[in-house]
Amino acid sequence: MLKxxxxxxxxxxxxTSLDGVDAAMVLTDGDRILEFGRSxxxxYDDAEHDVLRAALGLWEGxxxxxxxxxxxxxxxxxxxxxPEAEIVxxxxxxxxxxxxxxxxxQVGSGEGLAAGLGRPVAWDFRSHDVRMGGQGAPLAPFFHHACARWSGMDRPVAFVNLGGVGNITWLDPRRSAPxxxxxxxAFDTGPANAPINDLMRARRGLDADIDGALAGAGKxxxxxxxxxxxxxxxxxIPPKSLDRNDFHGILRAVDHLSDGDACATLTRCAVEGVALALDHAPVPVDRVLVTGGGRKNRTMMDMLAQRxxxxxHGVEAFDLDGDMLEAQAFAYLAVRVARGMTLSAPMTTGVPQPVTGGRMAWPPG
Incomplete structure (x- = not known):
């Protein structure tokens, strides 16, 4: 049992951007965030990235x-x-x-990890939500709600995560529970960095359009x-979710464009997905907080501000870590799993009622 x-x-x-593994510590009781720790x-090296990429979209084999x-x-x-972690x-x-x-x-076993680390591991966060009729994604919104309360926000706000796929959380921090x-x-907005990264790797052998430089020079x-x-x-109608490959045709659509124009177009498509998502907000927001790799893309951020x-703002404007927010989210959710608290709700994944989820793996003994 967890204390x-x-x-x-x-x-x-x-x-889904397949860049690597983020890890981060959070001091929490599963409701409140009390402190953020180290990260x-x-x-992933090139060989590891290639192995992961080769398995995208597959279920077995x-x-x-x-x-x-x-x-x-x-x-x-x-x-x-x-070693200071009490739960993973x-x-x-x-x-x-x-x-x-x-x-x-989601591949990877929590059982083996718990045995190797000697600590309890919460894992398989999404399957129960899907079995209960939900989309299984996104799962970070409960954590975003806790972040807004931790930051002292007092009016509706939108968190936009621009990773491989984009997602949005509209939230009202005046509500005491997520x-x-x-x-x-909350729901997925559309492709974000994944098609840009795929294009850069295919055409230039690079992992990303760093700082949006190529997109900024394109049309x-x-x-x-x-x-x-x-x-x-x-x-x-949201809630709704996407697989990384649901918009795979977008790369074919920019085949005829120069590298700069292709990057500019893919970047603008990511921004348009966010704009269309905000049309569904129950109450308009006057502040959008961006997390994920996209907030480091100056061209993408400029396009968002214009659109x-x-x-x-990047979430750093509110003392949050945009590189680690998703890792922190699963630290927070791990405690909720261990304590039988809800992870998702009708307006985050479309599940008929708020549900718990995840599985616990305990170290031997």
């Missing part, structure tokens, strides 16, 4: 087995550097996500942008 009261929880995240990052080995080995390496939140690596079909697949009616609305193709906004996903009718 009562606040505990130091360690969370880990390996996102670490371990990038040799590629999935190889990806699982990489995920477990790298996470064990990173997480072993935090292990998200694993999403390879496939089809909540209305085969379900959702599973209350009117506290949250947006309005025809591609217009076609992008006609995608059926944008007509769906949205709100002030756009």
């Amino acid at each position: 009562s009261g606040p505990v130091w929880a360690l969370g880990a995240m390996s996102g 670490a990052y371990r990038a 040799a590629e999935v087995a190889a990806a699982t080995q990489v995920v477990e080995r790298v996470h064990a390496e990173v997480l072993s550097g935090f 939140g292990f998200h694993g690596q999403t390879l496939a996500h089809d909540p209305r079909g085969r379900g959702t697949l 599973d209350m009616n009117g506290a949250l609305l 947006v193709d309005e025809g591609v942008l217009s076609a992008f906004t006609q995608h059926a996903y944008f007509r769906d 949205l009718q709100a002030d756009v």
